[in-house]
Amino acid sequence: xTNQQPARIYIYKRYERFWHWSQALLVIIMMISGFEIxxxxxxxxxxxxxxxxxxxxxxxxxxxxxxxxxxxxxxEWRQYMPSLINVMAMVRYYTYGIFVAAPHPFHKTAHQKHxxxxxxxxxxxxxxxxxxxxxxxxxxxxxxxxxxWGLSQYLSLEWVAVAHTAGAFMMTAFFFxxxxxxxxxxxxxxxxxxxxxxxxxxxxxxx
Amino acid sequence: MIYINLYSLLSFYNTIYLIVExxxxxxxxxxxxxxxxxxxxxxxxxxxLSHGAPQTxxxxxxxxxxxxxxxxxxSTTDHSTLPALKGPFKNGPEVTKVCLQCHNMAGHxxxxxxxxxxxxxxxxxxxxxGKQHAANNFCGSILSNEPRCTSCHAGYNWKDKHYDFxxxxxxxxxxxxxxxxxxxxxxxxxxxxxxxxxxxxxxxGKIVQPPDLTKIAQHVGKPGRANxxxxxxxxxxxxAVKHGDLDTSLIKPTRKLDVHMSxxxxxxxxxxxxxxNKHQVSGSRYTAKSKDPHGIDTPIGDDKNRATCESCHGxxxxxxxxxxNHTNRVACQTCHIPAFARGGIGTKTLWDxxxxxKRDANGKPIFIKDDHGHMIYSAEKGDFKYGENxxxxxxxxxxxxxxxxxxxxxxxxxxxxxxxxxxSINDPKARIWxxxxxVGKQPYDVVNKTLIVNHVYGKDDTSFWENFDYDKSIKAxxxxxxxPYSGKYGFIETRMNWFITHMVAPKEDVVKCSECHTRNPDNxxxxxxDVYIPGRDYNRWIDTIGWLAVAGSIGAGVLHGTVRYxxxxxxxxxxx
Numbered sequence: 001x002t003n004q005q006p007a008r009i010y011i012y013k014r015y016e017r018f019w020h021w022s023q024a025l026l027v028i029i030m031m032i033s034g035f036e037i038x039x040x041x042x043x044x045x046x047x048x049x050x051x052x053x054x055x056x057x058x059x060x061x062x063x064x065x066x067x068x069x070x071x072x073x074x075x076e077w078r079q080y081m082p083s084l085i086n087v088m089a090m091v092r093y094y095t096y097g098i099f100v101a102a103p104h105p106f107h108k109t110a111h112q113k114h115x116x117x118x119x120x121x122x123x124x125x126x127x128x129x130x131x132x133x134x135x136x137x138x139x140x141x142x143x144x145x146x147x148x149w150g151l152s153q154y155l156s157l158e159w160v161a162v163a164h165t166a167g168a169f170m171m172t173a174f175f176f177x178x179x180x181x182x183x184x185x186x187x188x189x190x191x192x193x194x195x196x197x198x199x200x201x202x203x204x205x206x207x
Numbered sequence: 208m209i210y211i212n213l214y215s216l217l218s219f220y221n222t223i224y225l226i227v228e229x230x231x232x233x234x235x236x237x238x239x240x241x242x243x244x245x246x247x248x249x250x251x252x253x254x255x256l257s258h259g260a261p262q263t264x265x266x267x268x269x270x271x272x273x274x275x276x277x278x279x280x281x282s283t284t285d286h287s288t289l290p291a292l293k294g295p296f297k298n299g300p301e302v303t304k305v306c307l308q309c310h311n312m313a314g315h316x317x318x319x320x321x322x323x324x325x326x327x328x329x330x331x332x333x334x335x336x337g338k339q340h341a342a343n344n345f346c347g348s349i350l351s352n353e354p355r356c357t358s359c360h361a362g363y364n365w366k367d368k369h370y371d372f373x374x375x376x377x378x379x380x381x382x383x384x385x386x387x388x389x390x391x392x393x394x395x396x397x398x399x400x401x402x403x404x405x406x407x408x409x410x411x412g413k414i415v416q417p418p419d420l421t422k423i424a425q426h427v428g429k430p431g432r433a434n435x436x437x438x439x440x441x442x443x444x445x446x447a448v449k450h451g452d453l454d455t456s457l458i459k460p461t462r463k464l465d466v467h468m469s470x471x472x473x474x475x476x477x478x479x480x481x482x483x484n485k486h487q488v489s490g491s492r493y494t495a496k497s498k499d500p501h502g503i504d505t506p507i508g509d510d511k512n513r514a515t516c517e518s519c520h521g522x523x524x525x526x527x528x529x530x531x532n533h534t535n536r537v538a539c540q541t542c543h544i545p546a547f548a549r550g551g552i553g554t555k556t557l558w559d560x561x562x563x564x565k566r567d568a569n570g571k572p573i574f575i576k577d578d579h580g581h582m583i584y585s586a587e588k589g590d591f592k593y594g595e596n597x598x599x600x601x602x603x604x605x606x607x608x609x610x611x612x613x614x615x616x617x618x619x620x621x622x623x624x625x626x627x628x629x630x631s632i633n634d635p636k637a638r639i640w641x642x643x644x645x646v647g648k649q650p651y652d653v654v655n656k657t658l659i660v661n662h663v664y665g666k667d668d669t670s671f672w673e674n675f676d677y678d679k680s681i682k683a684x685x686x687x688x689x690x691p692y693s694g695k696y697g698f699i700e701t702r703m704n705w706f707i708t709h710m711v712a713p714k715e716d717v718v719k720c721s722e723c724h725t726r727n728p729d730n731x732x733x734x735x736x737d738v739y740i741p742g743r744d745y746n747r748w749i750d751t752i753g754w755l756a757v758a759g760s761i762g763a764g765v766l767h768g769t770v771r772y773x774x775x776x777x778x779x780x781x782x783x
Binding site: 037038039042045046047050051054094098099100101141143144147156157158161162165166168169170172173174175176177179180183184 | 527528529531532535719720721724725726738739741742743744745746749750752753754756757759760761763764767768770771774775778
């Protein structure tokens with residue numbers, strides 16, 4: 001229809017992209033090693049899988065320490081504040097509009113990177129799944145210190161492990177949905193490109 | 208390359224992990240003042256540095272110290288120069304008399320020991336244990352069979368039940384203190400060695416010469432592996448028969464077989480761990496410690512009992528915290544002894560007395576050997592099975608062994624466990640231990656419901672090994688022991704638990720994590736059901752819902768994407 005060059009906006013800063021992809025790598029490593037620890041398959045061998053999982057966990061904790069600092073110093077934490085406005089528009093888009101090439105109801109800007117549904121999803125991830133995984137995971141890791149910490153009478157390894165597994169399943173389900181949704185930009189790879197280069201091509205510059 | 212990088216990364220993060228863990232522990236210890244903090248930080252950095260840097264010891268400097276100077280004699284007494292030991296000696300007790308002239312309290316010490324009394328008292332319930340009282344599913348009872356059984360007594364002349372346990376001249380010093388390797392107590396002479404040449408075994412034409420008691424008396428020293436092994440490697444009537452983790456392969460074991468006792472390893476003797484104090488040995492199976500929270504023993508103020516692994520290795524001996532987390536509930540032996548009977552000598556795993564006594568057409572007792580030379584049937588003893596490289600059976604053990612005595616009332620409706628071990632996940636004293644479970648079938652009194660004393664050995668008309676008649680031999684045994692016998696015997700299936708604690712493998716052969724942390728049904732800990740084992744156990748609900756959620760999320764994407772693809776194509780077609 002038009003040969004006009006799409007407008008490009010810079011959305012993801014360098015640290016943000018570094019954080020995202022290193023976190024993605026670590027999460028994938030932890031899913032692979034974690035499900036081996038869970039007894040689903042044998043890949044590295046249990047002992048090695050535990051080591052890999054532990055190293056990845058500490059690496060991710062380190063990464064998070066920097067990222068939390070970054071979120072607060074840059075004010076980016078506001079990206080995760082939920083808003084119910086236009087949530088229904090997003091739901092309508094994903095259930096109908098996307099099939100009929102309706103315009104995306106949300107326009108990314110450097111100030112608003114996440115659509116309302118994304119905000120809710122990430123908030124759920126941060127407020128529910130992450131604490132579940134991290135608290136159970138760290139308890140798991142420090143099992144040997146429970147007695148010293150006076151926790152033995154309140155905890156059982158089984159329930160800590162089950163909680164951790166439940167979190168892992170939620171995370172895995174999230175992962176697949178997240179990956180699928182990256183293909184819902186105006187081209188299949190638009191979102192992924194943006195996360196690599198930082199630049200997002202606006203889907204419809206006229207609007 | 209990736210592999211190497213992964214490892215350096217691992218060790219780097221291991222260090223970070225250690226720092227974080229130590230900081231976490233420190234914060235919990237509530238450091239009271241700055242000085243303490245500084246001290247802790249210093250200790251922390253020192254421990255981390257030492258953790259990272261391999262320690263190198265200059266061997267030459269060690270060798271030149273006085274203690275290891277090979278020219279210095281090991282003992283303060285050269286026994287070969289003592290006039291009292293010039294001999295000649297007619298028999299063992301004569302040697303003992305001379306020993307006791309100088310070591311004048313040694314006899315009294317030995318006479319208080321389990322090696323002399325063959326009796327121990329269970330500190331938990333006061334029950335009498337030891338060879339004199341505890342039932343077993345091997346040879347049976349000492350009573351009425353003394354001259355044969357007491358070939359392993361740390362004494363001489365225990366020929367019958369009227370033995371004088373207070374006569375110190377009967378203490379056998381040489382069995383434990385011979386360093387020449389030539390002193391041998393023979394099987395049938397109530398603890399004596401040969402004093403005259405004798406044809407052994409009878410009818411073989413092989414004449415065995417008596418040991419040179421004078422030479423042996425002049426070369427006494429600390430007990431070595433062969434001294435203890437003469438009895439303990441041959442328990443139950445032959446090499447490797449009884450324990451499973453003790454046999455003659457341990458006299459000079461390879462490092463792979465036993466990392467402690469191997470000359471290529473630490474070259475330790477039995478008594479290095481089973482420390483003797485006043486001739487009392489430590490580390491008896493009757494009172495085996497399930498767990499040693501005391502940890503590393505120091506020379507002063509400690510109990511000088513080094514028979515637990517923790518006595519030398521402590522409670523957190525591994526570099527990885529995850530592995531140390533196991534030591535509270537898993538005995539060291541469980542991972543560090545991957546299998547028993549690894550020295551090439553089969554151990555007996557089954558002994559069925561009920562089939563004993565068969566004769567061939569000519570009335571001669573039958574003996575059958577398998578291809579490996581193992582006796583699999585003996586008219587004297589019944590059917591046998593053997594095992595080599597046997598994976599142990601794992602059980603909880605909290606320090607309590609319920610030992611059955613010959614006089615105990617038994618329940619004959621089920622398999623009788625002669626020394627059941629107790630414990631569970633809920634018992635903080637219990638750890639998972641490895642055992643050799645000996646399967647037995649042995650005679651008992653079907654009316655009185657007790658085990659019996661069987662008179663097996665003796666040149667008389669009642670002993671089983673001469674007459675092959677249980678009616679006669681059991682009656683003779685019970686009469687001799689002054690125990691009530693109904694006259695009716697049957698056979699009961701029994702089990703015995705033998706602690707597997709020797710043949711510790713080098714670390715590269717340790718049981719792999721995945722041998723217990725697996726859903727595989729041949730999981731080593733398949734029988735330990737009361738504990739959650741990561742990799743083996745899972746919650747069915749969480750797993751079912753979890754996989755549905757994962758499948759759902761993938762399915763939703765595939766479905767959504769397909770609809771998207773189709774609907775877009777239709778739309779595009781319309782435009783054309």
